[in-house]
Amino acid sequence: MATVDVLGLLPLLTVAATGLVVLLAVAVRRHHGGVAALTWIGLAGALASLAAASSVVPSQITALFILDGYGLFYMALLIGASLAVAALAYGYLEEREDNPEEFYILLLSATLGALVLVMSRHFAALFLGLELLSVSLYALIAYQGTEEGALEAGLKYLILAAASSAFLLFGMALIYAELGTLEFDRMALGLVAQDEARHVFVLTGLALIVVGIGFKLAVAPFHLWTPDVYQGAPAPVTAFVATVSKGSVVALLLRFFFQAGVYPYDSVVVAFGLIAVASMFVGNLLALWQDNVKRLLAYSSIAHLGYLLVALVAGGPRAVEAATFYLVAYMVTTLGAFGVVTVVSEKDHDAEALEAYRGLFWRRPWLAVILTAALLSLAGIPLTAGFVGKFYVLAAGIESSLWLLVILLVINSAISVFYYLRLLVVIYSLLPEEEIRQVAGTAPSFSRMGHLALAMLLVLLVWLGVYPTPLVHTIRLTVGSLW
Amino acid sequence: MILVALIVILLAGGLLAWVLERWGAHWARWTAVVALGIDLILGLLLWVQHQGRVGLVEPGAWLAAVQWPWIPQFGISVHLAIDGLSLLLVLLTFFLGLMAVAGSWSEVQTRVGFFHFNLLWVLAGIVGVFLALDLFLFYFFWEMMLVPMYLIIAIWGHENRVYAAVKFFIFTQASGLLMLLAILGLFFIHHQHTGVYTFDYTQLLGTPLGPPTSPWLMLGFFVAFAVKLPMVPLHTWLPDAHTEAPTAGSVILAGLLLKTGAYGLLRFVVPLFPEEAWMFAPAAMALGVVGILYGAVLAFAQTDLKRLVAYTSVSHMGFVLLGVFAWNELALQGAVLEIICHGLSTGGLFMLVGALQERLHTRDLRRLGGLWSTVPRLGGIGMVLAMASLGLPGLGNFVAEFLVLVGAFRASPWLTVIAALGLVLATAYALRFIQHTFHGPSTEGWCVPDLSTRDIAAMAAMIVVLVWLGLYPQAVIDVAGPTLGTLQQLADQLGMPER
Numbered sequence: 001m002a003t004v005d006v007l008g009l010l011p012l013l014t015v016a017a018t019g020l021v022v023l024l025a026v027a028v029r030r031h032h033g034g035v036a037a038l039t040w041i042g043l044a045g046a047l048a049s050l051a052a053a054s055s056v057v058p059s060q061i062t063a064l065f066i067l068d069g070y071g072l073f074y075m076a077l078l079i080g081a082s083l084a085v086a087a088l089a090y091g092y093l094e095e096r097e098d099n100p101e102e103f104y105i106l107l108l109s110a111t112l113g114a115l116v117l118v119m120s121r122h123f124a125a126l127f128l129g130l131e132l133l134s135v136s137l138y139a140l141i142a143y144q145g146t147e148e149g150a151l152e153a154g155l156k157y158l159i160l161a162a163a164s165s166a167f168l169l170f171g172m173a174l175i176y177a178e179l180g181t182l183e184f185d186r187m188a189l190g191l192v193a194q195d196e197a198r199h200v201f202v203l204t205g206l207a208l209i210v211v212g213i214g215f216k217l218a219v220a221p222f223h224l225w226t227p228d229v230y231q232g233a234p235a236p237v238t239a240f241v242a243t244v245s246k247g248s249v250v251a252l253l254l255r256f257f258f259q260a261g262v263y264p265y266d267s268v269v270v271a272f273g274l275i276a277v278a279s280m281f282v283g284n285l286l287a288l289w290q291d292n293v294k295r296l297l298a299y300s301s302i303a304h305l306g307y308l309l310v311a312l313v314a315g316g317p318r319a320v321e322a323a324t325f326y327l328v329a330y331m332v333t334t335l336g337a338f339g340v341v342t343v344v345s346e347k348d349h350d351a352e353a354l355e356a357y358r359g360l361f362w363r364r365p366w367l368a369v370i371l372t373a374a375l376l377s378l379a380g381i382p383l384t385a386g387f388v389g390k391f392y393v394l395a396a397g398i399e400s401s402l403w404l405l406v407i408l409l410v411i412n413s414a415i416s417v418f419y420y421l422r423l424l425v426v427i428y429s430l431l432p433e434e435e436i437r438q439v440a441g442t443a444p445s446f447s448r449m450g451h452l453a454l455a456m457l458l459v460l461l462v463w464l465g466v467y468p469t470p471l472v473h474t475i476r477l478t479v480g481s482l483w
Numbered sequence: 484m485i486l487v488a489l490i491v492i493l494l495a496g497g498l499l500a501w502v503l504e505r506w507g508a509h510w511a512r513w514t515a516v517v518a519l520g521i522d523l524i525l526g527l528l529l530w531v532q533h534q535g536r537v538g539l540v541e542p543g544a545w546l547a548a549v550q551w552p553w554i555p556q557f558g559i560s561v562h563l564a565i566d567g568l569s570l571l572l573v574l575l576t577f578f579l580g581l582m583a584v585a586g587s588w589s590e591v592q593t594r595v596g597f598f599h600f601n602l603l604w605v606l607a608g609i610v611g612v613f614l615a616l617d618l619f620l621f622y623f624f625w626e627m628m629l630v631p632m633y634l635i636i637a638i639w640g641h642e643n644r645v646y647a648a649v650k651f652f653i654f655t656q657a658s659g660l661l662m663l664l665a666i667l668g669l670f671f672i673h674h675q676h677t678g679v680y681t682f683d684y685t686q687l688l689g690t691p692l693g694p695p696t697s698p699w700l701m702l703g704f705f706v707a708f709a710v711k712l713p714m715v716p717l718h719t720w721l722p723d724a725h726t727e728a729p730t731a732g733s734v735i736l737a738g739l740l741l742k743t744g745a746y747g748l749l750r751f752v753v754p755l756f757p758e759e760a761w762m763f764a765p766a767a768m769a770l771g772v773v774g775i776l777y778g779a780v781l782a783f784a785q786t787d788l789k790r791l792v793a794y795t796s797v798s799h800m801g802f803v804l805l806g807v808f809a810w811n812e813l814a815l816q817g818a819v820l821e822i823i824c825h826g827l828s829t830g831g832l833f834m835l836v837g838a839l840q841e842r843l844h845t846r847d848l849r850r851l852g853g854l855w856s857t858v859p860r861l862g863g864i865g866m867v868l869a870m871a872s873l874g875l876p877g878l879g880n881f882v883a884e885f886l887v888l889v890g891a892f893r894a895s896p897w898l899t900v901i902a903a904l905g906l907v908l909a910t911a912y913a914l915r916f917i918q919h920t921f922h923g924p925s926t927e928g929w930c931v932p933d934l935s936t937r938d939i940a941a942m943a944a945m946i947v948v949l950v951w952l953g954l955y956p957q958a959v960i961d962v963a964g965p966t967l968g969t970l971q972q973l974a975d976q977l978g979m980p981e982r
Contacts (some may be wrong), residue, residue: 099822136911362594381656382626382659391663395557398667414657421649428638430593469554476556 007056008067010049011075012115018042019108025102031372036090039104043083043111046242050076058481063183064125069478074118074129074251079217081243081355082111084335088342089236091447095347096144097123104141110136110240114248121259123172123182126252130168130216133245134161140240143417146204147349153232160225161476164215171208174201188261206268209256210275213282216249219309220278223302227290230298238294239338242301243331250308250327254320259483263315273313273405280412287419292352295421298338300378303416304330307393310405314396320479321472322396328471329389329464330376336457338376340367357423359431370458377461379420380413485525486549486563486614489573489605491605491906492518492525497603504596510598515584515603522610530570530962544965545771546570553620558681568819568966571959572613572746575823578948579738579830580606583731585941586834590730590841591639598639598731605735605913613742618666619682621751622659625707629655632732639729647720647727655722658710665703667754668696701759704752705767711744712800715774725793726846733789737796738830745803745822749815749970753807756852757973760808763905767808768895772902774801777971779908783915788846791916792829795872799825799880800903803903806887814890815967816960817883824879824952828871831945835865838938839920842931848916853925858933862921864942871949874906874911875934879952885907 006013022038025031050072058068086107093100112131120126138161142154176182178201180189191202214222230238257263283303290296308330311322344351344360344367353358361368377386390413397406464471496518501508533546548564565573583602591598608631629652637648666682673690674680683685692700710717721741725733745839753760760767778798785791799821838861839854840846855862869876874885874965884906891901934942952959 376630379656381630382623387626391667394663395667395670398664399671409662410657410660413660414653417653417656418649421652425637425645425649428634430638467553469556472554472556 003062004056004059007067008059009065010053010054011046011079012112012119014042014046014049015079015108015112015115018045019105019112022101022105026105030099032094032100033403035085035101035104036449039086039108040083042108043079043086046094047076047079047083050079053167060121061119064122065119066120066121068481070255070481071119071251073324073474074247075115075477077331078111078114078118078244078247080253081247081331081335082107082114082240084123084339085240085244087447087449087453088239088335088339089234092234092236092342092345094447097188103140106136106140106143107240110140111244114244114370117248118251118255120252121184121255123176126164126256127169127172129248129252131165133248134165137161137241137245141229141236141353142236143237147232149232150229151232153229156225156232157229160215164212164222167208168212171205174205174208175256178202178205184256184260188259191261191265199230203265204266204329205267206262206265206348207271210268210271213249213253217246217253218298218302219275219304219305220282220302221275223279223282226302227286227295227298230301231292231294233253235294235338235342235345238360239335239342242297242334246301246305247331250305250323254312254323255482257312258320269313269315272278272309272389273402276306276309276405278311278409279303279423280408284412284415284419287416289476290419291354291421293341293354293357294350294352296423297334297341299420300416301334303412304378306412306417307390307409310402310409311393311396313405314398314400314402316400317480318396318399320404320482321475322392324475324479325388325392325468325471328475329385332385332460332464333374333377334478336370336454337378337449339454339457340371340374343367354423354426360427362431367454370454371427372424373425373458373461375420377465379417383462383465385468387465388468424480435456484549485529486528486547486565489522489525490563490610490614492522493607493610497600498890500599500603501596504594508592508595511599512584514589515599516581518603519577519580519584519606523574523581525576526570526577530574531563553617556680557619557684558679559619560617560683561620561682563611563614563620564616565612565614566966567962567964568746568749569613571819571823571962572742573610574691575742575826575845576606576613578737578944579734582732582738582834582941585839585937586734587729587731588937589935590837594638598635601635602731602735604631604637606739609735609739609743613746613911616684616686617682618669618684618751621684622663622666625662625743626656626659628743629659632736634739634885635732635735636724636728637848640727640732641729642727643723644727644949646721647716650720651724654710654717658707658717661703662707663672665700668703672700674695684751686868690755692759698759698762701752701756701763701871704747704755705763708744708747708752709804710771711747711803712741713744713774713797714770714804715777715797715801717795718774718778718933719896720766722790724794724797725833726787730834730840733833733837734830737833738826741796741800742822742826745800745807745818748804748807749818750967753810753970754973757976761810761974764808764810765895768805768891768898771801771806771972772898772905774798774804775902775905776801776908779905779912781910783908786848787914788839788848788920789833791848791912792832792836795810795832795912796825796829797870798909801905802884802887802902805891805898808893809887809894810970811890811893812967812971814894815970816963817886817888817890819963819967820879820883820956820959821887822858824871824883824949827945827949827952828878828880829867831868831942831949834938834942835861835868839932843906843929848919850927850928851920852923852927854880854929855921857925857929857931860939862936864934864939864946865921866917867946867949868942869913869917873909877950877953879956882953882956890936896939898952915934 049430113129117130138158143148283299287299377384380386380390500511528594545564550562553559553561608628615621634654778794782794803818806814874881
């Protein structure tokens, strides 16, 4: 393995090494603060190592990995998100877990899986990354095994994820049988030479892969696990599932879609179009009936992935840009929203009920402002990242004249406003003075790192909403390598 | 720079009011007054500076403008500019903003700092809407008005506030998104023709459009503005929102938010899509007339005072819609005057009803009556404002409605005849309002304090302006002249027959 390769793999190696170091540290002595600090440092190091890795862009590392601008961008995004989750988790775990240290090991391995997905250019790497991510998540989701719903959520995820992996594998096998390669680039060559109608194997394989990926993205009709898992998992893990896990699969999907030359296949594009529409409607309509904040956010995330797929269907360079921007906005926003859920949660149970947020603005204004910003961003109101994201997606859709899709998107946006407002109303409803004082007295403690993470997320959220120029510029520079 | 300052002062004032609340509620109120006062003075300075020139600038020129790149990848810039029409509306905004602060001085007692934060931010959004010349920026401000207004209704409103606030938000948000689609459509069509990506209004003007897309784009804009205006049948959010909002909220909703819709029609729909708008004009005028009559009839039937005033807005804004789409000099002048006079008279009426509600804790017309002897000053002012609303000569509204009708008569005599019935109905509801509130027997034996000096001062300021506009409307017409001249030119350029 040449130096170049090592440099290119440095981010992966850093995260993996951090995982090992934490593992050893836990074996020697259990110390929550120390382990958390190690994780933060390791992830920050991985972020820094991207700079080193960028010196060898673009390069192919073995048959499995590719390092390009696109990958660098997504890796930075995912590592940043993991860092935020780790920061938020500290205060959360500190007050309720006896053995919180293993959480970080699992978090690191899940992150490693996500990074592998981003860098993969080969079905083998894809599968490795996906399994690394999923297996870590099984354990993370059921981390608080004694709590109601945690094991149920973990098992549900385990069974469905295993089934979807089987679909994925079978799809890969079919494509391999027809094209004789597992590498994306060569697949593209093979696909170009093929005539769509005659190749049942390829189409069936693609359909099965769509199912597998659809499950990971939690888009309708593969979304059934989402609300239960979101509800049962500890709040920081929910944040991770909603952001890093989905983000890495989106990164992979875009790469696969464009680098493996899938996008000219009309049937696949139509399938994604239908999935997008179904996700938007299912997510938004079902979210209307939720009284549980975690479930509400779960359904809203289904809808948001639907919006993102609209950009994908639009095709062309603008599509990748729009999808990427939308994903960044979505991740920042979702982390902010779940961050507040994490912090508001009390020792014995997560803050799920709508009632837990009643009058939050008058009790803990700072958290309420962040949650408000996050909800407005999810609803796509200006001054927030979500608005620019939605704008970008609409622009991509209109440029490709997908009028039906964009109008459905607009209708869904209007529906979604209703349930975000419902939560906002609760946050701002007035409380009697004495009740405020009473509640303020019992406010659960929370860590400085959590504070810092939330503050940075809020700044990012508003900054991207007001001045997205630098990010748009960066995205244009980096995702161009996909073409 | 002065344009940026106008907005920034409001934004900063809002934050400051929120922070200063901890020293006492009056700090927040005075901060708001000072911020609005400075802005009002700046606005007036702008007028004085360009006095004499304002009516003479050639159509399409700006009194002041500023343009900075914002998101150059999409051709989006921070482009603010002011012309006569914007200047008038911006001044109206600051003036009514001050009135709103005065009107809520004693009404709002909880979370005063946060209230004024929201108030000033709504106003900042409104000013932004009146100044923005970049369509992306315009949409940005358009939506920025929404959230603080929503909070004002939802937190400080009356009984059914949450329902009203959510309805208001969803109506405007959904229609706003349609406008965003239309904006993007226009953006890409312009790019196809010129190869330039831009959201700049001045560049998008005159983009060659054609069916089948262009009527839809026009409708996208039109629907967003028609919801705000509001045009029947898209008005259903208005009675709820106006009724449930606190006084300041109602004043701003009726006095300013509705005007953003009218402004949008004048600034964007007609200049960007002249041909489509011309084709659509008869339908729009008919809808305007329907609004005039419908609003007036429903206002007559209301027993809730605030609802009554709310429906009069629907009726009066029908005149604006009629005037804009009658599309000739007189009608346009009338529409602009109506925008301003309705803002003042309805704003005043809402303050009056707010004052009544604060004293009596009811807005039910059936329980009122005989108040003249108890609160004569309130009654006197109510009388003047009601007369303004029904269009009594000598007050601004009369001139406005008269001009609209004269202009519209050239475009469509029949519609005008029907619209004129609205004036009769207006007399009916205005007199009913006065009679049931101030005259007749006092069934409940109300005994309450009269208006305070502060309220009197605020009301007097509005009435003075209304009388001034009634006697010398030329001042306003001159200022808006060049902008309206541009619209007139469009009609001429397209070779359309004088209507």
